[in-house]
Amino acid sequence: MIGLCLGLLFPLVGCSGTAVQQAFSADPQASQWTSTQQLPADYPASLNYPNANLQGVLKTKADASQEPNWQGQVQQTRWGTPDNSQDVQKFYRQLFQQQGWQLTGQKLSQQQLIFLAERQGLKVRVTIPAAATLVPAQPNPESSTTRVPLLVFFIDYVSDPNSKPDPSTPSSTPSPQSQGSQGELTGTPETESADLQTYVQDLRQLGLLTTAGESTASTPSRVLSNPNQPVTRGTFARWLVETNNRLYRDRTAYQIRLAASSQQPTFQDVPKTHPDFAYIQGLAEAGFIPSPLSGDPNQKSFKPDQPLTRETLLLWKVPIDLRRILPSATADKVKEVWGFKDAQKISPTAMAAIFADHKNGDLANLRRLLGSALLLQPQKPVTQAEAAACLWFVGVAGEGYSAKDVLQAEQQTQGSS
Incomplete structure (x- = not known):
């Protein structure tokens, strides 16, 4: 995962701008990560972890060496949560089981667990590290000596342009409101x-x-x-x-x-x-x-x-x-x-x-x-x-x-x- 190791060492939330720059200085794509609270328009909202904050977004080209079946542009999102790794892992395992996803793979190592899932042409990869890292506490991260644990995880996805859109993903046309007769949820x-x-x-x-x-x-x-x-x-x-x-x-x-x-x-x-x-x-x-x-x-x-x-x-x-x-x-x-x-x-x-x-x-x-x-x-x-x-x-x-x-x-x- 691009920027994963560096992201685990120096997550954006609770860090000063200098710390963020230092954390990603060794990553050739670090400058491409956007520190924003705005999710991409096509982000599948059903994947939201309830106690996490968005830290950054990045769009890259699919890497066949990582995921051979992924093609086109990959949208990456980075999140931070005070919860432990086991809780996050359990949440996504249950989510994929209960919401109609096909769990196509799991990659487990001492450092992280990766879930691979598909639904209606949407391919998703959720990368969850085994442990959190300590970051400066708010509200004054630059001067604070107090450190708090933060788990930084990634949700990456790519869509098949020839498939039907995922029902949890916003769509401009037709609007969900106009499909009420077919039982679709409003947006x-x-x-x-x-x-x-x-x-x-x-x-x-x-x-x-x-x-x-x-x-x-x-x-x-x-x-x-x-x-x-x-x-x-x-x-x-x-x-x-x-x-x-x-x-x-x-x-x-x-x-x-x-x-x-x-x-x-x-x-x-x-x-x-x-x-x-x-x-x-x-x-x-x-x-x-x-x-x-x-x-x-x-x-x-x-x-x-x-x-x-x-x-x-x-x-x-x-x-x-x-x-x-x-x-x-x-x-x-x-x-x-x-x-x-x-x-x-x-x-x-x-x-x-x-x-x-x-x-x-x-x-x-x-x-x-x-x-x-x-x-x-x-x-x-x-x-x-x-x-x-x-x-x-x-x-x-x-x-x-x-x-x-x-x-x-x-x-x-x-x-x-």
């Missing part, structure tokens, strides 16, 4: 984050994630109207029940029963006339959410119109995934398995759910909600798109169902009929 700022698009699309194709007044019987658009807006507690309760019952449609023993209008309301702010009464009351009757029925006398109000927080999402969702009472947990246990620096901020009632979620490995809700992160921010509101990501899979690894599983099974059944 406006209201579009959900690229790494969440697949989850939303799969669930919407199953008729889920409906909004008020929208019928599940119709074929909905594959986009959410407000994907980046917080989801309310009432809406998520409905989505949670509807998604569980849709994914487990053929396994009635795993479905959550809706409450009848004749049942006495558990929460004083969710009367029988509330549009989500059947779902909220059903969750309470089944014991999946805290309520006076489950021995929580202080939970007299549900607050359906308030934003759903991250810890509450886990508090409700994990018991449905595991279908059992959760073992107790402490902040130290959560910090041990997840590494969250703010584990002490988690409410005691949500601690067990967040700890138990880790047992689901790569299918844990927090993997889809946060990606790679060392902060949970338990009280932060959950967006509609983030809620969709968590609902995309229900159950435990090896036994649960994802929206993708159900879609593929139903498509195969329709194709054989």
